[in-house]
Amino acid sequence: MQCRLILIRHGESILGSEGRLAGNIDTPLTPQGRLQIRRLSRKFKGSRVQHIYSSDLSRCRSTAEILAEGKPVSFTRRLRELNFGAWEGCTHGQLLRRDPSRYRKWIADPRSAAPPRGETLAQLAARVRSFARTVIRCHPEETVALVTHAGPIRVLLARRLQDFWSIDVPLGSMHRLVLPEVAP
Secondary structure, eight states, X not given: OOEEEEEEEOOOBHHHHTTBOOTTSOOOBOHHHHXXXXXXXXXXXXXXXXXXXXXXXXXXXXXXXXXXXXXXXXXXXXXXXXXXXXXXXXXHHHHHHHSHHHHHHHHHOTTTOOOTTOOOHHHHHHHHHHHHHHHHHHSTTSEEEEEEOHHHHHHHHOSSGGGGGGOOOOTTOEEEEEESOOOO
């Protein structure tokens, strides 16, 4: 038997609803986001999750608390979204006007290019995959939920980082993985 990971993306947040990069900004869920998670909770209940880990940011905290229904949740910074640094809170249009060269370089190669004072996709992948490997070692034959953001989920679903942008991770979605280990 192998570890089963259930990856859950938080519901709609205030900054996300405005088309802004939230990254590590602590933005709460909107009423629509709470509704998305309440709808997801019906599906989540049938998953028989034994442990729940969540990003410590409020949009994930609220999501995890709704789904956990009183069960304990462990919160960690290691499941946070990509750190967009100086770009956090900005829209894509603002970034194209303010810093077009750096923004286009980041869009073309997020694996090695980073927003000012932010992290690269390779750094995000190292952080999230390391955490997932720890979870798998600690819970080898259990079902574990990771409540997180689109970036960390894409990193765990992608076989190669080149596939990052092609993976669809809707708000309030759930993805199942059964695996012995996470790619390095």
